[in-house]
Amino acid sequence: MTHIKLLTERCISSGNCVDVAPHAFDMDDAGLVVALVDEVEHGARRQVEAAAQVCPVQAILLEG
Numbered sequence: 001m002t003h004i005k006l007l008t009e010r011c012i013s014s015g016n017c018v019d020v021a022p023h024a025f026d027m028d029d030a031g032l033v034v035a036l037v038d039e040v041e042h043g044a045r046r047q048v049e050a051a052a053q054v055c056p057v058q059a060i061l062l063e064g
């Protein structure tokens with residue numbers, strides 16, 4: 001399983017990750033990214049990887 005680590009201090013609220021993987025990411029009231037899941041199922045990894053790639057500030061790290 002892949003673990004999602006967020007560097008929220010980098011988040012600039014672009015929303016790209018939410019557009020690409022809405023099952024895994026959302027924004028809080030302050031507009032900062034939050035993860036809806038801690039661990040990514042194997043079948044959803046590609047979508048979460050795509051979300052990490054479209055983040056303009058590399059705030060989404062995938063471990064494992």
Ligand code: SF4
Nearest residue numbers: 011012014015017055
């Ligand atoms: S794509 Fe990156 S900067 Fe944009 S909301 Fe997601 S984590 Fe924040």
